[in-house]
Amino acid sequence: MTNRPPSEPESSPKTALGFDEFIAILVAFTTIGAILFWSLSRRDSSWNFNGLLSASSTPLPSVQPNQVLPSLNPKVEPNVVPKTVLPYPPPEAVVEPKTPSLVTNSAAPSRAVLPSAQVIPTQPPQLQTPLPSSAVLDSSIKSSALPLITPAKQKSIIPPPIAFNDVPNNFWGRRFIDVLSSRSILKGFPDYSFRPNQPVNRAEFAAIVQKAFDQELSKTAIAFEDVPTKFWATPAIDQAISAGFLKGYPKKTFKPQQNISRVQVLVALVSGLNLKASTSPNQILSVYKDAKDIPPYAISKIAAATTNGLVVNYPNPQILAPNKIASRAEVAAMIHQALVKRGKLEAISSPSIVRLPSASPETSRTPKVKLSPGGSSR
Structure with a gap:
């Protein structure tokens, strides 16, 4: 019996890898890799692999293409588009996503770089900071086309007349006294009386x-x-x-x-205001029934006073009573008419004021007294 060389040991099914098994394993790994690459490259994928792929402890925010990054202001909620619309879109505010790619670092094969995107600046340099309200108001005033009007001098406010307890409403000189007392030209007495019939x-x-x-x-x-x-x-x-x-x-x-008389009051006012009569004095004084009682030195002065509306006669306008002592009410009426002549006061209507009619062929010879309208005196 011849000796044989020892034959090679047969492969054990527990230790040897067959060709079919190798092909199956390669196909499995290839399929797993393709699925992993496809899942990472999807644009609309909601999976977040940053925590798995990043070696850092702080996860990176998920950035998707065509997505506006939230503002850095903590008061604004993320992923909420602000309602304020800019007049023009600044070029820095547009996100330009790049083609997503998965880059593998040789030193750290487990880290992947996500697609890069530009960060939106929260305050573009072109936008101006809002001005304070006072500055806006000042600028609006300066740019206003309307002219600024300087207020005129404040007019004096005339106080109401004094209600004297001895001057009734139907008193003939009540309106003259009210006007002068409201302007402090005439004053009353401490007991709130005016004493209109008292001499001056x-x-x-x-x-x-x-x-x-x-x-x-x-x-x-x-x-x-x-x-x-x-x-x-x-x-x-x-x-x-x-x-x-x-x-x-x-x-x-x-x-x-x-005590001063009525004729002296009229002469004093005519002299101080330098008033003149336009026509013959005797023709003017014929309106008075007691013209003969006028002193000679006062004829021209009384004619000027009559022409300029300074004469106030009560109760009868045709009775001058030149030598009568002037009362406080009569002085108030004549002073009022002198101020009307000077343009300081407005004229009032009273039947006691003597007015000459306008000159005409019929009235030029015999002037008559024309009473002012206004009804009964006050």
Whole structure:
């Protein structure tokens, strides 16, 4: 019996890998790799592999193509498009996604780089910061086309007249007294009375003239023998004398306590305002039934007062009563008419005001008194 060489040992099915098994394993790995690559390259995939593929402890935010990144402002919720619409889209605000690709790092095969995208700036450099409200207001005022109007000087507010307890509503001189008392030209007494029928002396009339007319005081004043330096009406008397309203008496006397008559009041107003009569004095004075009682020195002055509407007669407009002592109500009425002539007050209607009719062939010979409309006096 011949000896054989030992034959090679037969392969064990437990240790040897067959060709078919190798092919099956290769196909399985290839299929798994294809599925993994396909799942990572999908655009609309909602899977987040950042935590699995990234070696860092902080996960990266998922960025998808054509997706606007949220603002860095913590008050704004992510993935919410702001309602404010810019007038023009800044080029930095557009996200330009690149082609997604999976790049494998040789040093770290398990890390994958996600598709890159531009970050939207929260505040583009082109946008201006909003101005404060005061600056916007100032700029709007400067750019306004309307001209700025400077307010005019505030007009003086005239207080209401004083309700004197002894001047009834139906009193003939009530309206004259109300106008002058509201302007502090005439004042009442501490007991809220006006005493309209009380006479007026020369010192009191000088004080009324001083308040009614703004006349410059003359540098040279007459030192009257009967007017003390510390007398309460000395400044008013000096001003009335310097303005031409009043005159003194011989021997440098003024007689401040003497009551003033109606004719003296009219002469003083005509002299101080420098009024003239346009026609013959005698023709004008014929309207008065007592024209003969007018003193000769006052004829031209009373004619000028009648022509300019300064004469106020109550109860009969045709009765002048030139030598009668003037009352406070009569002085108030005549001072009021003088201020109307100066343009300081508005005219009022009263049947007591003497007015001449307009000159005509029929009325030029015999002037008649024309009463003002307005009904009964107040």
